[in-house]
Amino acid sequence: MNERDALRALAVDLPHAGDDAAVVGDTVITTDMLHERTDFPPGTTRYTAGWRAVGASLSDVAAMGAAATAAVAVYADAAFDEGDLDRFVAGAVDVCEAVDAEYVGGDLDTHDEFTTASTAIGDAPDAGAVTRSGARPGDALCVTGEWGRSAAALRLFKKDSGEAVERANDLFRFTPRVADGLALAGRATAMMDSSDGLARSLHQLAEASEVGFELDPDRLPVHPAVDAVAEGDEAERFELAAHFGEDFELVCALPDEAVEPAREACPGGLTRVGRVVDAAGGVTADGDPLPDRGYTHG
Amino acid sequence: MNERDALRALAVDLPHAGDDAAVVGDTVITTDMLHERTDFPPGTTRYTAGWRAVGASLSDVAAMGAAATAAVAVYADAAFDEGDLDRFVAGAVDVCEAVDAEYVGGDLDTHDEFTTASTAIGDAPDAGAVTRSGARPGDALCVTGEWGRSAAALRLFKKDSGEAVERANDLFRFTPRVADGLALAGRATAMMDSSDGLARSLHQLAEASEVGFELDPDRLPVHPAVDAVAEGDEAERFELAAHFGEDFELVCALPDEAVEPAREACPGGLTRVGRVVDAAGGVTADGDPLPDRGYTHG
Missing domain, CATH: 3.90.650.10 (PurM-like C-terminal domain)
Structure with missing residues (x-):
């Protein structure tokens, strides 16, 4: 089963799996994993990686028409270089500030490959979260x-x-x-x-x-x-x-x-x-x- | 820098890094990464892995005295076996049900090693989230x-x-x-x-x-x-x-x-x-x- 088929299989069980974020009460929530080999080409700085990883989740919140409030991220690497970690966090903080959200921390993990998993939450709009399913011919x-x-x-x-x-x-x-x-x-x-x-x-x-x-x-x-x-x-x-x-x-x-x-x-x-x-x-x-x-x- | 020193370094920049979960308004949020080599010994079923990965995040919500509302998880593996994925999701759904929360989906990623990243959110208690810092001699x-x-x-x-x-x-x-x-x-x-x-x-x-x-x-x-x-x-x-x-x-x-x-x-x-x-x-x-x-x- 490839990733796409797997996502379809998940969608059968989980009502929100087909949208960019799940809606729980008035909160939207979304999570993404990125890793070095497929997502961060050689030359990508840790600052850019922090920005982009957290930004990908904030983008999913945006896609629901929600106001992003906060994000967290896991930083996993083979070793923890303090400068690298600081730069990653700075990128995460800055992308959150760019959209009036707050970066509130995360977790560290030891992992052979540099890997991040970010999660963002937001407040659903009063009119209700925008899903993928409402487009009408003529729009x-x-x-x-x-x-x-x-x-x-x-x-x-x-x-x-x-x-x-x-x-x-x-x-x-x-x-x-x-x-x-x-x-x-x-x-x-x-x-x-x-x-x-x-x-x-x-x-x-x-x-x-x-x-x-x-x-x-x-x-x-x-x-x-x-x-x-x-x-x-x-x-x-x-x-x-x-x-x-x-x-x-x-x-x-x-x-x-x-x-x-x-x-x-x-x-x-x-x-x-x-x-x-x-x-x-x-x-x-x-x-x-x-x-x-x-x-x-x- | 080892993981502990790295966490301390993070805590300098991020006010919530020293607690089990961050508090954003009335919401608490926490994220964790687990992976096969260090967290899931041979013999761990995917059902148990889904339960345990999401459970670890729900436990962090519990530690703040908050009511867990929802969780998401990334499932990353070298290949997607539909049975494995179904069992992982079933474990995640069941541990959420055990604490009156809702498992609302997540993301898939291709990764050499079976890796999960789970995030849970909850509603902070009216009395305020319980942190690590209020213990008093005599308690x-x-x-x-x-x-x-x-x-x-x-x-x-x-x-x-x-x-x-x-x-x-x-x-x-x-x-x-x-x-x-x-x-x-x-x-x-x-x-x-x-x-x-x-x-x-x-x-x-x-x-x-x-x-x-x-x-x-x-x-x-x-x-x-x-x-x-x-x-x-x-x-x-x-x-x-x-x-x-x-x-x-x-x-x-x-x-x-x-x-x-x-x-x-x-x-x-x-x-x-x-x-x-x-x-x-x-x-x-x-x-x-x-x-x-x-x-x-x-």
């Missing part, structure tokens, strides 16, 4: 921010240049869209964050809401760093922006009339990139089926 | 339950017998003392759970409260399974019950007059095992210094 499809930061960062981490690695670290430290999620709560009919890339997110939203999506690729806001690494290759540019994932932007469906007020209230920007259609329409980009897959090198 | 020293379960379990896991391993799994599935913690909230002046063993717990409470403790070893309630494995060796019996740890019982200080009403309200039992003295008295057992150490084979 606008919108996204926050600019896409492809993490894809561009991964290319830069591979360069043998201190400047490129520093830039890659900057790109890896995304701002979790908590303020945007709050602005979208009560307006969005369905929402999730884009951990697995835009394409996969659309397929997941489509499945949960029993709808289809028409994506207009030309409208997708692509991060300038992607242009720098795609070097004019349009297919590669779309691949990095739409399939790579780990951008932690929000993807949501909104009634037409809610788009403008929501856009004005979203500090990270909100762009209409398509529309919701009947399930029979499937998930398409420029009229062609958009494959349900993550990144493959172009 | 009674009390503990819940019976001691040495996990030590006895580890001995049984090593036996080449299906029956012994089954018994070891039973012993490993402790009941988190949430109901007892609720009964002690508003009564206990200081409290923690005994993850690191009674001896270490007393040293940690002593440091946080700036007091000393006189332990009367003869009063310590020892689990019958310890008698079975200690085979009449009194020193070994005390070693297993007081130094081994991972029993997840509560250790607390209480004003004399609160002991009887608290005992009546604790379903897991409450036993007076000594008293709080001035810091100058140090931590003693039968008048001799009680070393600040975990288990060493006798």
Whole structure:
């Protein structure tokens, strides 16, 4: 069983397993594990790792339209270097401050591979947490921010240049869209964050809401760093922006009339990139089926 | 830097790092990582692992005197076997039900070694969360339950017998003392759970409260399974019950007059095992210094 099938199996037993966070009373809660080999390329500083690990959980809180309140994280490594630990905690503290939440500690563990497990909690919005299942045909499809930061960062981490690695670290430290999620709560009919890339997110939203999506690729806001690494290759540019994932932007469906007020209230920007259609329409980009897959090198 | 020094370093930066759980508004939150090599001996079923991993976090909520509300857990393994995953989730669900909390899901990760990271949240008591720092000379020293379960379990896991391993799994599935913690909230002046063993717990409470403790070893309630494995060796019996740890019982200080009403309200039992003295008295057992150490084979 692969991870995806395993997650589906979990979802059968656990009512919240299909959303970005679970809702318990007025509290949302979400947890994520990241580890060095798959999530932190060589060159990732411990400060960036702390920011990104905790940021991934805060992003899940944002995707529910909730106000993030606090986060904790486990720091596991083969040895504890005080400087490394301090930098990790500083990154965790700073990403929490960026979204008005509080980093309140965690646990340490001895582990061969540098591994983190972060958990964030938040207060569900008065209008109720936004799930993946409410999109309706006719709704606008919108996204926050600019896409492809993490894809561009991964290319830069591979360069043998201190400047490129520093830039890659900057790109890896995304701002979790908590303020945007709050602005979208009560307006969005369905929402999730884009951990697995835009394409996969659309397929997941489509499945949960029993709808289809028409994506207009030309409208997708692509991060300038992607242009720098795609070097004019349009297919590669779309691949990095739409399939790579780990951008932690929000993807949501909104009634037409809610788009403008929501856009004005979203500090990270909100762009209409398509529309919701009947399930029979499937998930398409420029009229062609958009494959349900993550990144493959172009 | 070893794990203990690292935790001390963390505590400088994070106000809640010295307690069993952090307090955020009316919510307490705590997280723990466990992994196969150090925490789940061969023979531990996935059901027991799910119970124990989530139970460890629920125990930290209990130690704050809070009402546990929910838990999440990351399940990481080299491969996802659906049966294993189902059994892990069943253990997590059952330990939550045992303390009136809800298991609401988690995350999956691919990892060489079977690893879990669990987080529990709870509602702080009206009287305020119980920390480690309020014990006063003259208070009674009390503990819940019976001691040495996990030590006895580890001995049984090593036996080449299906029956012994089954018994070891039973012993490993402790009941988190949430109901007892609720009964002690508003009564206990200081409290923690005994993850690191009674001896270490007393040293940690002593440091946080700036007091000393006189332990009367003869009063310590020892689990019958310890008698079975200690085979009449009194020193070994005390070693297993007081130094081994991972029993997840509560250790607390209480004003004399609160002991009887608290005992009546604790379903897991409450036993007076000594008293709080001035810091100058140090931590003693039968008048001799009680070393600040975990288990060493006798």
